[in-house]
Amino acid sequence: MNLYVGLPDSEILQLLTSISRELVCLHESDGTYLYVSPNAKSIIGYEPEELLGKNPYDFFHPDDRRLIFERSHQPILKGEEKINPTFRFQHKNGSYLWLQSDNRLIVHPTSGKNYIHTSSRDISEKIESEANLALSERKFKTLFRDSPIGLVLTSKQGFIDEVNESFAKFLGYEIFELLGKHFSDISSEGELEENLRYRDSVQKGMIDHYAIEKQYIHKAGHLVWAYVTVTVLRDDSGHPIYYLAQIIDIDERKKTERLLLENNEHLKATKNSLLIQNKQLQSYNQIISHHLRAPVSNLRSLIDLLKLTKSEEERIELQNHLEAVTESLETTLSELITTLKIQSLEHYHPEWISIRDTFAKVEKLMEGELLKKKVQIELNVIDKETVYVSKDYLETIFLQLLSNSLLFSEPSRTLRIVIESFSIGNETTISFSDNGTGIDLSRYGDQIFQMKKTFHRQMSGKGLGLFLMKYTMESLGGRVEVKSKPGEGATFFLYFPNQGNNL
Amino acid sequence: MTPRICIIDDDKIYQFTTKKIISNAGITGEVLVFSDAENALFFFQEQSQNVSKLPDIIFLDINMPFMDGWQFLEAIEPIHKQFPKPIQIYLVSSSVDEADTERAAKIPYVSGYIFKPFTKEKLLDSLAHLQS
Numbered sequence: 292m293n294l295y296v297g298l299p300d301s302e303i304l305q306l307l308t309s310i311s312r313e314l315v316c317l318h319e320s321d322g323t324y325l326y327v328s329p330n331a332k333s334i335i336g337y338e339p340e341e342l343l344g345k346n347p348y349d350f351f352h353p354d355d356r357r358l359i360f361e362r363s364h365q366p367i368l369k370g371e372e373k374i375n376p377t378f379r380f381q382h383k384n385g386s387y388l389w390l391q392s393d394n395r396l397i398v399h400p401t402s403g404k405n406y407i408h409t410s411s412r413d414i415s416e417k418i419e420s421e422a423n424l425a426l427s428e429r430k431f432k433t434l435f436r437d438s439p440i441g442l443v444l445t446s447k448q449g450f451i452d453e454v455n456e457s458f459a460k461f462l463g464y465e466i467f468e469l470l471g472k473h474f475s476d477i478s479s480e481g482e483l484e485e486n487l488r489y490r491d492s493v494q495k496g497m498i499d500h501y502a503i504e505k506q507y508i509h510k511a512g513h514l515v516w517a518y519v520t521v522t523v524l525r526d527d528s529g530h531p532i533y534y535l536a537q538i539i540d541i542d543e544r545k546k547t548e549r550l551l552l553e554n555n556e557h558l559k560a561t562k563n564s565l566l567i568q569n570k571q572l573q574s575y576n577q578i579i580s581h582h583l584r585a586p587v588s589n590l591r592s593l594i595d596l597l598k599l600t601k602s603e604e605e606r607i608e609l610q611n612h613l614e615a616v617t618e619s620l621e622t623t624l625s626e627l628i629t630t631l632k633i634q635s636l637e638h639y640h641p642e643w644i645s646i647r648d649t650f651a652k653v654e655k656l657m658e659g660e661l662l663k664k665k666v667q668i669e670l671n672v673i674d675k676e677t678v679y680v681s682k683d684y685l686e687t688i689f690l691q692l693l694s695n696s697l698l699f700s701e702p703s704r705t706l707r708i709v710i711e712s713f714s715i716g717n718e719t720t721i722s723f724s725d726n727g728t729g730i731d732l733s734r735y736g737d738q739i740f741q742m743k744k745t746f747h748r749q750m751s752g753k754g755l756g757l758f759l760m761k762y763t764m765e766s767l768g769g770r771v772e773v774k775s776k777p778g779e780g781a782t783f784f785l786y787f788p789n790q791g792n793n794l
Numbered sequence: 795m796t797p798r799i800c801i802i803d804d805d806k807i808y809q810f811t812t813k814k815i816i817s818n819a820g821i822t823g824e825v826l827v828f829s830d831a832e833n834a835l836f837f838f839q840e841q842s843q844n845v846s847k848l849p850d851i852i853f854l855d856i857n858m859p860f861m862d863g864w865q866f867l868e869a870i871e872p873i874h875k876q877f878p879k880p881i882q883i884y885l886v887s888s889s890v891d892e893a894d895t896e897r898a899a900k901i902p903y904v905s906g907y908i909f910k911p912f913t914k915e916k917l918l919d920s921l922a923h924l925q926s
Contacts, residue, residue: 585910
C-alpha cells in the first residue's frame with residue numbers, strides 16, 4: 292500500500308495535512324480527538340497536542356451541539372455518507388468560526404472499531420457575506436414593500452417587474468394587476484415624451500437619475516399627478532438592468548396650484564374689468580357734468596330770466612331757447628341711455644363673425660357715398676378670419692370708422708382706406724387706416740374718445756361715435772387704440788378678445 | 795363802473811343768458827364773447843399791450859371742443875404777466891368734479907372757480923373782488 296518508500300505513513304500524513312487548508316482530524320466514535328493535523332494552529336488556534344484526548348463537543352457553539360449530534364454524529368455512526376454539517380466552533384481566542392466538514396466513518400480493518408474522520412474548513416467569511424447579502428435583500432424587500440412612497444421596479448425595456456402597495460393603491464390597482472404592464476400603459480400622454488427622452492439619456496449613460504412631474508392614469512380612468520424620481524441600477528459594465536421609480540402623490544398640490552392659477556386669472560380679469568369700469572365711471576362723471584349739468588344750468592338761467600322779463604319779445608326769445616335746450620337735453624339723455632345699454636351687455640350675443648363679410652355688408656350700405664367720393668378700399672383680411680363679437684356691434688363699429696374717414700378725408704387727395712386683420716395669442720386685431728386729415732394726438736390724444744369732443748372747427752361732428760366705439764370695445768373686453776399724424780391720416784386698432792368678455 | 799367783461803364759452807345759450815345777466819345787473823360796457831378759445835387767445839396775443847381793448851375780467855369755460863379752458867390757460871401764461879393791467883380770470887364750469895376745482899386752485903393767475911349756472915350774484919361777487 293505504501294508507495295512512498297522510506298517514509299512512514301504518519302509522516303506522509305503529516306506532510307499532506309500541513310499544506311492543506313483543511314483541518315483533518317480522527318475521532319473516537321464518541322468524538323474524542325485521536326489525531327489533529329498540524330495546521331490546526333492556523334485554523335482554530337490550538338496546537339494539535341492541546342486537543343488530543345479532548346472532545347470537540349466542548350468547543351462547539353452550545354446552540355449547535357444538539358444539531359451536530361443528531362444530524363451528523365449519529366448518522367455517520369449508522370453508516371450514512373456525504374454528511375457535511377456547518378457549525379460554529381470556538382477558536383482558542385474565544386470567538387466562533389463557521390466550519391464546514393466532510394465527515395465519514397472509518398472501520399478498522401482488523402479490530403472492526405469505529406472511528407470518525409473529519410475534514411473541516413473555515414467558511415466564516417462566506418457565511419458572513421451571505422448573511423449580509425440576505426440581510427440587505429431582506430431590508431430592501433421590507434423597505435420596498437412597506438414604503439409610504441410608491442416604488443416601481445421596471446426592466447430596461449420599461450415593463451413593470453415589481454411594485455409596492457403604495458403605488459398600486461395610488462393608482463387603484465392590486466399589485467398583481469400592474470406586474471408585466473408597460474409603464475407607458477399607465478402614463479398619461481402629456482408628459483410621456485419628456486419621460487421617454489429622459490429614459491433615453493439614462494440608457495445612453497448620460498445621466499443616472501431624473502425627476503419629473505407627470506400624470507398617471509388611475510384605474511378609474513382619471514389622471515393623477517405624481518412627482519417621480521427614477522434611478523437606474525446598472526450592471527458591472529455600466530448597462531442599465533433596472534429602473535427604480537419613486538413616486539410621490541402630488542395630485543392635491545397640483546389641483547390646489549391649478550385652482551390658485553385659475554383664481555389668479557379670475558382676479559386679474561376682475562381687476563381689469565374694475566379698472567375699465569372705474570374709467571367709465573370717471574367718464575360718466577364728465578358726461579354728467581358737461582352734458583347734463585350744463586344744459587340744466589342753462590335751463591335754470593333761462594327760467595330766472597323769464598321771471599324777470601317784462602318784454603313780450605324777450606319772453607318769446609327765452610321760450611325758444613328753453614325749447615332748444617330741452618331738446619338737446621333729451622338727445623343727450625337718449626345717447627347716454629344707449630351707452631348704458633351697451634355697457635350692460637344685456638342684449639349682447641357674441642358669435643364668431645367673419646370680418647370680411649361684415650365689412651362687405653357695411654360697404655354696401657354706404658355704397659352711394661363711397662362711389663361719389665371715389666374712395667379706394669383695400670381689404671387685406673383672410674377669408675376665414677373671424678372675431679368673437681355680436682354682429683350688430685361689428686357693423687356699427689365699421690359704419691362709424693367709415694363715416695369718420697369720409698368726414699375727415701383730405702379734399703386734395705383720393706381717400707384710401709386699408710383694413711387689415713391679424714391674430715396674436717388670444718386676441719384678434721383689426722386695423723383701419725385712412726389717408727385723411729388725421730388728428731394731432733400730442734394735443735388731443737387723451738380726448739379723442741371722450742364724449743362730444745370734436746377736433747376740427749369746420750366739422751360739425753357730434754363727437755359721439757368714437758366715444759361709443761370705445762365703450763363698445765371695452766364693454767366686450769377689448770380695447771381701441773389710435774395712431775395718427777396731422778395731414779397724414781389715422782389708423783384705428785381694434786383689439787378683440789377671442790373668448791367672450793372678461794366683464 | 796363799466797368793467798370790460800370777456801366770456802369764453804362755446805355754448806350759445808350760456809353766452810345769451812350771461813349777456814342778459816350782465817345787462818340786467820346794469821353793466822353797460824361792451825362784452826367780449828368768444829365761442830372758440832383759440833380765437834380768444836389770438837385776440838389776447840394781438841392786443842396784449844392795448845389797455846383799451848383788454849378786458850378786466852375773463853369768464854372762461856373749461857369744457858370746450860378744439861381748445862379747452864385748461865389749454866387756454868396754459869397758452870396765455872407767458873403773456874399774462876406782461877398785460878399792462880391786471881386781468882382776473884375765473885373758470886366757469888358745470889363740473890362739480892373736485893379734480894377740476896383742485897386743479898384750478900393750483901394755478902396762481904386763476905382768481906376763482908364758478909359753478910354754472912352763472913347768476914347775477916356770482917357776477918357781482920367776482921366784480922366786487924375786481925374793485926378791491
